[in-house]
Amino acid sequence: MGLATGHQTIEPIAKQPMADAPDPGNSALMGSLRKLPSPLILDLQACLGNASLVGHRTLGDAPASGGAYALILRLEQAVTVDLPRLAAEPIAPGWYLYAGSAYGPGGLRARLARHFKPNKKTHWHIDRLTSICAPAAALSVPGGHECAVAADLAAGQAFAFAVTGFGASDCRQCRSHLLAWQR
Ligand SMILES: [Zn+2]
Numbered sequence: 001m002g003l004a005t006g007h008q009t010i011e012p013i014a015k016q017p018m019a020d021a022p023d024p025g026n027s028a029l030m031g032s033l034r035k036l037p038s039p040l041i042l043d044l045q046a047c048l049g050n051a052s053l054v055g056h057r058t059l060g061d062a063p064a065s066g067g068a069y070a071l072i073l074r075l076e077q078a079v080t081v082d083l084p085r086l087a088a089e090p091i092a093p094g095w096y097l098y099a100g101s102a103y104g105p106g107g108l109r110a111r112l113a114r115h116f117k118p119n120k121k122t123h124w125h126i127d128r129l130t131s132i133c134a135p136a137a138a139l140s141v142p143g144g145h146e147c148a149v150a151a152d153l154a155a156g157q158a159f160a161f162a163v164t165g166f167g168a169s170d171c172r173q174c175r176s177h178l179l180a181w182q183r
Contacts, residue, residue: 044139048153056137059109062109063142066103066104067102067140068099068140069139069140069141070100072136075091075093078092079129081129083125085165085169086165096179097181098129098177098178098179100115100167112138125178126167147174147177150176154179158181161179162178162179
């Protein structure tokens with residue numbers, strides 16, 4: 001199963017090299033996709049096959065309804081972020097997935113737009129990371145829940161919980177809502 005992108009499904013991604021000329025109608029999304037390593041996309045497909053991919057320029061296509069999402073972030077350098085209620089712990093460079101839920105006004109579209117915005121007031125743990133590196137892309141799961149997204153990601157070998165308690169101060173079931181890609 002491929003990652004559904006609105007009405008389209010990106011499939012089979014492995015047979016569709018990133019260097020291929022993108023379909024003009026889908027170029028904004030392909031621009032976001034090109035930033036992601038193919039093995040990461042395959043691992044994401046395996047964990048969250050029904051999620052829809054949202055890129056910087058396709059934010060407007062994200063559903064205005066509520067649901068869960070996963071931000072895809074590339075941290076170029078190790079950072080130590082001073083997080084409220086957490087011990088300062090260095091975060092190693094690499095690819096990270098952050099699982100969140102958006103059930104407020106504007107739903108997933110409004111929340112993802114906020115996460116993609118470079119300058120914002122720090123409100124959540126994740127804001128410390130997104131002010132250092134903008135998300136490369138995001139996955140939306142309308143009607144979903146952040147803990148289910150985190151659990152789906154953690155279910156295989158590809159992603160592991162990172163920074164205990166990150167984004168999960170109020171969560172009693174997840175070790176963290178931040179997961180590191182293990183490759
Ligand atoms: Zn949770």
